[in-house]
Amino acid sequence: VEASVPEEQREAWKKHSAKEFKTKDQFEADVVRHIETTLARSLFNCDEAAAYAGTALALRDRLIIEWNRTQQQQTFADPKRVYYLSLEFLMGRALDNAILNVGMKDVAKQGLEELGFRMEDVISQERDAALGNGGLGRLAACFLDSLATLNYPAWGYALRYRYGIFRQEIVDGYQVEVPDYWLDFNPWEFPRHDVTVDVQFYGGVRKYTDDSGKQLSVWENGEIVTAVAYDAPIPGYGTRTTNNLRLWSSKASHGEFDFTKFNSGEYEASVADQQRAETISAVLYPNDSLDRGKELRLKQQYFWCAASLFDIVRRFKKSKKAWKEFANQVAIQLNDTHPTLAIPELMRILLDQEGLEWDEAWSITQATFGYTNHTVMPEALEKWSVPLVQHLLPRHLQIIYDINFHFLQYVERNFPKEREMLSRVSIIEESEPKRVRMAFLAVIGSHKVNGVAELHSDLVRTTIFKDFVKIYGPDKFTNVTNGITPRRWLHQANPRLSALIASKLGGHEFLRDLNLLHKVEAYVDDEEFRKEFRAIKYANKVRLAEYTKAVEGITVNPSSLFDIQVKRIHEYKRQQLNIFGVIHRYLELKSMSPEARAKVQPRVSFFGGKAAPGYWMAKMVIHLINQVGKVVNADPDIGDLLKVVFLFDYNVSKAEIITPASDISEHISTAGTEASGTSNMKFVLNGGLIIGTCDGANIEITREVGEDNIFLFGNLAEDVEDLRHAHFYGDSFQLDPSLQRVFDTIRSGTFGDAGPFSGLVDSIVDHGDYYLVSDDFKSYVETQGLIDEAYKDQEAWLTRTITAVSRMGFFSSDRCIDEYAEMICELFPPLAVWRREGWF
Numbered sequence: 001v002e003a004s005v006p007e008e009q010r011e012a013w014k015k016h017s018a019k020e021f022k023t024k025d026q027f028e029a030d031v032v033r034h035i036e037t038t039l040a041r042s043l044f045n046c047d048e049a050a051a052y053a054g055t056a057l058a059l060r061d062r063l064i065i066e067w068n069r070t071q072q073q074q075t076f077a078d079p080k081r082v083y084y085l086s087l088e089f090l091m092g093r094a095l096d097n098a099i100l101n102v103g104m105k106d107v108a109k110q111g112l113e114e115l116g117f118r119m120e121d122v123i124s125q126e127r128d129a130a131l132g133n134g135g136l137g138r139l140a141a142c143f144l145d146s147l148a149t150l151n152y153p154a155w156g157y158a159l160r161y162r163y164g165i166f167r168q169e170i171v172d173g174y175q176v177e178v179p180d181y182w183l184d185f186n187p188w189e190f191p192r193h194d195v196t197v198d199v200q201f202y203g204g205v206r207k208y209t210d211d212s213g214k215q216l217s218v219w220e221n222g223e224i225v226t227a228v229a230y231d232a233p234i235p236g237y238g239t240r241t242t243n244n245l246r247l248w249s250s251k252a253s254h255g256e257f258d259f260t261k262f263n264s265g266e267y268e269a270s271v272a273d274q275q276r277a278e279t280i281s282a283v284l285y286p287n288d289s290l291d292r293g294k295e296l297r298l299k300q301q302y303f304w305c306a307a308s309l310f311d312i313v314r315r316f317k318k319s320k321k322a323w324k325e326f327a328n329q330v331a332i333q334l335n336d337t338h339p340t341l342a343i344p345e346l347m348r349i350l351l352d353q354e355g356l357e358w359d360e361a362w363s364i365t366q367a368t369f370g371y372t373n374h375t376v377m378p379e380a381l382e383k384w385s386v387p388l389v390q391h392l393l394p395r396h397l398q399i400i401y402d403i404n405f406h407f408l409q410y411v412e413r414n415f416p417k418e419r420e421m422l423s424r425v426s427i428i429e430e431s432e433p434k435r436v437r438m439a440f441l442a443v444i445g446s447h448k449v450n451g452v453a454e455l456h457s458d459l460v461r462t463t464i465f466k467d468f469v470k471i472y473g474p475d476k477f478t479n480v481t482n483g484i485t486p487r488r489w490l491h492q493a494n495p496r497l498s499a500l501i502a503s504k505l506g507g508h509e510f511l512r513d514l515n516l517l518h519k520v521e522a523y524v525d526d527e528e529f530r531k532e533f534r535a536i537k538y539a540n541k542v543r544l545a546e547y548t549k550a551v552e553g554i555t556v557n558p559s560s561l562f563d564i565q566v567k568r569i570h571e572y573k574r575q576q577l578n579i580f581g582v583i584h585r586y587l588e589l590k591s592m593s594p595e596a597r598a599k600v601q602p603r604v605s606f607f608g609g610k611a612a613p614g615y616w617m618a619k620m621v622i623h624l625i626n627q628v629g630k631v632v633n634a635d636p637d638i639g640d641l642l643k644v645v646f647l648f649d650y651n652v653s654k655a656e657i658i659t660p661a662s663d664i665s666e667h668i669s670t671a672g673t674e675a676s677g678t679s680n681m682k683f684v685l686n687g688g689l690i691i692g693t694c695d696g697a698n699i700e701i702t703r704e705v706g707e708d709n710i711f712l713f714g715n716l717a718e719d720v721e722d723l724r725h726a727h728f729y730g731d732s733f734q735l736d737p738s739l740q741r742v743f744d745t746i747r748s749g750t751f752g753d754a755g756p757f758s759g760l761v762d763s764i765v766d767h768g769d770y771y772l773v774s775d776d777f778k779s780y781v782e783t784q785g786l787i788d789e790a791y792k793d794q795e796a797w798l799t800r801t802i803t804a805v806s807r808m809g810f811f812s813s814d815r816c817i818d819e820y821a822e823m824i825c826e827l828f829p830p831l832a833v834w835r836r837e838g839w840f
């Protein structure tokens, strides 16, 4: 390729080719240049927002240079690439991460200071990129960081939502949703108006016979919507590899207006068409672990899958390799079932456009896809109505039926005595209307299926996909326990702890190899180390206390035990158990003598998280927390002994402040419901202990940190079914007296009008207590008591937290990515591993 460009031309380009800033002076020059030219501002009207914009643009220039280099190198080397299809990427802020990953933290800090700004203030000007609901989207973001850091040639594909997850406000103790329009100024995205894909919807299928007599199908006469690519650079840490996140934006295929309509006087209709097209990528669905079956959501899914696959196939075809090489060049990982339509879409391309035979197309497809399951809860499993799919994607429905036909034939042949299995494993559920079981399609169309923590992967094998284990054998089903990136969740969120560890381990290499943390354990008795570790935790608590004062107006004492539960509000995550426990604590305090009160461990209960806008029960939990806070925080009998804080609008950048400040965090889902959880890992890595059920990754955290360094309670997953049964069919059940007292207090109006809370209480007392709050309440309260006692011995507590931190190496997302690469994609990092100069 290079030889095709004349020598002189190459020389001229080389001479003027963009250079990356290296020194503080060059950094400052770039920032000032952008502020003065790109932004048309000056020294005299440069506020923090402009300083942020200038800094981001300077950093962006640097990223682009390495991004171009990476993409060029990958184009030449043409290695196997991995594509991560996820409808959610919960990225948070990019600037701090970019500065850290290119190794310019000190340069940028000093440079900004010389220009008159504090780095923290500049960084906090950035809006979060909040294209996700919670754990699933944040996992995708951690994976991108690890893939780039480990030099894997990887692309993320998603939608460019105009509105990310809504901003949460609290009015009179109730959640109010405010739209999150985040694209006003987004220096991290690059519109690629030349990279577009036309995506079809509706229409019909025509069969025809080609010249050789072969029967073919063509999907035609549909409505076309254009996908436009927007790219964002994903820099790895300590490497020059800078990968790509490609987001698709929808627009009308005829551009701004349909001029035929426009000129014939149908102005409104032409604008309406345009708006309808743009609606596809307008908004992120705000439901976590819930399937609502809305047509627009299906449109989003297909639009994104079709555009991404077209792009992937286009890239593959450039290499001129044979189709049988496809799965050696391309690995596509499906983040839950949301991208499952990619399976029939690849089949459609191979059969209808490339003319491959069914068997070859199918073996390529199966070898290409891997599927990650994130939940076994029935209400989250996607099932699309057959009439809806028929209407929107007629050819795909045919292909799905054909896949099902081949699959059921195979099952029938291999399990002739188990005919009743056929309806159980059929992709089509025989309901009214019939529905497509997307998880089954994903299993059948992939070569590997994994769960996200050991218990969850066991449940995947023994419950929802039990029959498929029998059909395909156990090797198709595996586990990859989730992880988190230590760059954001240790170094960025807790720079002082990262520095302390680095001072003992001789540098920051542990950020690339988190197992090195085990060496920290040698310092558990080192007085100087302990002193600094304790001071860091205290400083992080002071920071959260200041934040709480500033945004909630509530004064909390940083010497109290900080107890934190931040995550999406969901009945299965049981924030209601937590707040009932808080009410119980309040009632106990109220009934104590002053002498007894003097011995109580002061505590602050922090909550945070969004409820899906249509999820009434979750919204009532938020309301109850706020109402309890109002009463408890104002009660002069209680003072500092108990404070209750609801931190509104929990998001990634707030998590970076909240996570390092816990003494205890709560991960208390009904056993068997939380597939993994990832905030549990973040809290422990930052020197907090956890109270948790035997669920998700809590179990592996226990195995790693040791039983003495975690507070487990509650019933086990294996007993859940029987307990639920007992609620429905057992003798009239006796509520624990202290939980009864909590309910009586709520009903008496102590926390305001009890009406809104009746649903919460009734679901436990009258409707079978599906999430087993009453079964676990006693053991929960007792365990909280143990925590109060344990916390009083501050030295022993400190020992536990340091020990736990040193044993968290396993939970790096780098480890996950290596496991995925080996087991699922058979992907190896390119031989030429680029390290940033002078780093390691």
Ligand code: KOT
Residues within 6 Å of the ligand: 133, 135, 136, 139, 287, 288, 289, 290, 291, 336, 374, 375, 380, 452, 482, 674, 675, 676, 677, 678, 696
């Ligand atoms: C399901 C449907 C729509 C939106 C989100 C989901 C979803 C999210 N399903 N599971 N999750 C969470 O995924 C995390 C990452 O694996 C897990 O840590 C967490 O336990 C899941 O609840």
